[in-house]
Amino acid sequence: MSSLRLSTVILPVHRWHEGARDQWTRAEELGFHTAYTYDHLSWRVPFRDGPWFGALPTLTAAATATSRIRLGTLVTSPNFRHPVTLAKELISLDDISGGRVTLGIGAGGSGFDATVLGREAWTPRERADRFAEFVPLLDRLLAEDAVTHRGTHYSADGARNIPGCVQRPRLPFAVAATGPRGMRLAARYGRAWVTTGDPKLTEEGTPEQSAAALHGQLKKLETACSDTGRNVAELDKVLLTGFTPERGRPLESLDAFVDFAGRHRELGFTELAVHWPIPDSGFATDQRVFEQIATEAPRQLL
Numbered sequence: 001m002s003s004l005r006l007s008t009v010i011l012p013v014h015r016w017h018e019g020a021r022d023q024w025t026r027a028e029e030l031g032f033h034t035a036y037t038y039d040h041l042s043w044r045v046p047f048r049d050g051p052w053f054g055a056l057p058t059l060t061a062a063a064t065a066t067s068r069i070r071l072g073t074l075v076t077s078p079n080f081r082h083p084v085t086l087a088k089e090l091i092s093l094d095d096i097s098g099g100r101v102t103l104g105i106g107a108g109g110s111g112f113d114a115t116v117l118g119r120e121a122w123t124p125r126e127r128a129d130r131f132a133e134f135v136p137l138l139d140r141l142l143a144e145d146a147v148t149h150r151g152t153h154y155s156a157d158g159a160r161n162i163p164g165c166v167q168r169p170r171l172p173f174a175v176a177a178t179g180p181r182g183m184r185l186a187a188r189y190g191r192a193w194v195t196t197g198d199p200k201l202t203e204e205g206t207p208e209q210s211a212a213a214l215h216g217q218l219k220k221l222e223t224a225c226s227d228t229g230r231n232v233a234e235l236d237k238v239l240l241t242g243f244t245p246e247r248g249r250p251l252e253s254l255d256a257f258v259d260f261a262g263r264h265r266e267l268g269f270t271e272l273a274v275h276w277p278i279p280d281s282g283f284a285t286d287q288r289v290f291e292q293i294a295t296e297a298p299r300q301l302l
Contacts (some may be wrong), residue, residue, distance in 0.1 A: 004301050005271040006262055006294065007034040009074055009240065011278060012053040016061055018052075023276055026224040028069040030294040034102060034211065034274060035062065036074035039081075042112045046281055052060055056089050063097035072098045074240060074273060075096075075176045075194065077108030078127070078134045080117060084159050091165055099166035104194055105138075107131035128181050129153065135175070135185050142170035174238055178217055192236035192271070193221050196243040197198035205245040211267060214239070218268050236273040240276030243281065251285045257293045258300050261298035 008027050027035040039055035043046055059071050071093075076086070080104075081257070094101045107127040108114065114121035122130065126281065130153045137154050140147050141161055149156045165171045172191030177183050188192040198213035205213075205226040219235065225232040241260075250260035251274060261272055274293070277285040 004265045004269065004298070005033040005236075005283055006261075006298055007036060007070075007273040008032045008276050008294070009036045009038070009270055010276045011047070011283070012037050012055060013051050013130040013278065016052070016053075016058075018243050019201060020058070021065050022195075023063070024069075025065050027276070028066045030291055031131075031298070032069060032294060034070040034072055034177045034272065035066075035224070036072045036102075036104060038075040039076040039104075040082060040113050041116050044111065048112065056093060059101070060093055060096055063100065065176070067098075068100075070102055071097055072102035072174065073104045074174070075104035077106050079108040079113040081134075081140055082302060083154050084136055084156050085137040087138055087159070087161055089161075090142065090171060091161055094165045094167060094171050097166075099171075101167070101171045102174055102191070103171055104174040104176060105135065106194070107182060128179065132181055132185065135173070135189050139170065139173075139189050148225045158184065159263055174236070176240075178220075180220070180224070183220050184228065186221065186235065187224040187228045187230055187232075192238050194238040194240060196240045199243065201243075203244050204248075207245055207263075210244045210246075213264065214244075214264070214267055214269075236267055236270045237299075238268045238273060240273045244274050248282065248285060251290060251293065253289060254292050254296055256295050261301055 010023050010027065016230055024035060037055050041050050055073050062071055090103060133151050133153050137149055141159060142165055144164050147159045165225045173189050174192035174194050174195040175186035175190040175284060177186050178195060195217055197210050201210050201213060215292045222232040246260060250257045264272065275283040277287050277290050
């Protein structure tokens with residue numbers, strides 16, 4: 001059975017010198033494989049009207065405060081990003097971190113980010129259309145010195161990205177997708193595939209239904225890889241936890257988490273990302289239990 005990596009997601013809700021820096025350095029001390037953050041301009045209740053900092057500046061600060069842990073977004077989307085400017089920032093971040101950056105990337109949703117720039121939210125089809133153009137262009141921008149492209153939604157005119165990424169040919173993509181078009185992008189461009197499970201099951205579903213849905217998603221990924229001539233085993237399979245029917249219960253104890261993690265490893269997942277505890281939210285978890293899980297669960301799952 002394959003090994004299972006444990007990563008964390010640190011929401012950017014604290015000032016850097018008032019707790020945030022300590023979280024990122026502690027994540028490295030605890031041995032997490034990757035520390036991610038969300039790439040939003042604001043997020044859902046209860047975070048909507050509270051502090052929320054930018055993802056890429058936060059990751060840049062984290063890169064200077066750590067030396068080993070990988071860093072990434074989970075996930076960046078076209079909702080307020082353009083491939084040309086994003087590529088420049090990612091190349092800079094990859095350089096500052098010494099090649100420790102993973103870009104989690106998805107089509108985006110219909111939340112606050114979708115309308116904050118003063119436009120109507122895109123339909124699911126429009127999001128998929130833009131994503132299908134965004135990812136290949138970003139792939140080129142990160143891997144080539146100069147790019148010119150004329151697209152339906154995104155263009156580049158002699159965009160220079162010298163010296164490129166520290167990681168060659170570019171930093172890795174972790175593509176969040178559940179639909180067929182997104183799965184094909186993951187199969188072609190991804191080092192990893194990301195899911196949160198089936199959102200229709202979050203509130204009313206059962207763990208068994210969730211496992212069946214995740215199994216179905218993994219089979220679709222396998223088909224997409226086969227269609228593109230790629231071995232699905234080459235991709236990491238990442239579950240962003242906290243949105244399946246179990247919600248926060250797997251973090252209530254070490255035994256509960258080991259059981260949860262073992263079941264999802266058997267499905268085929270190679271990485272679980274757990275949210276850093278935030279009191280008085282859906283991510284409230286006993287910090288001591290959380291740190292026990294971080295340090296002891298990987299050994300029990302060997």
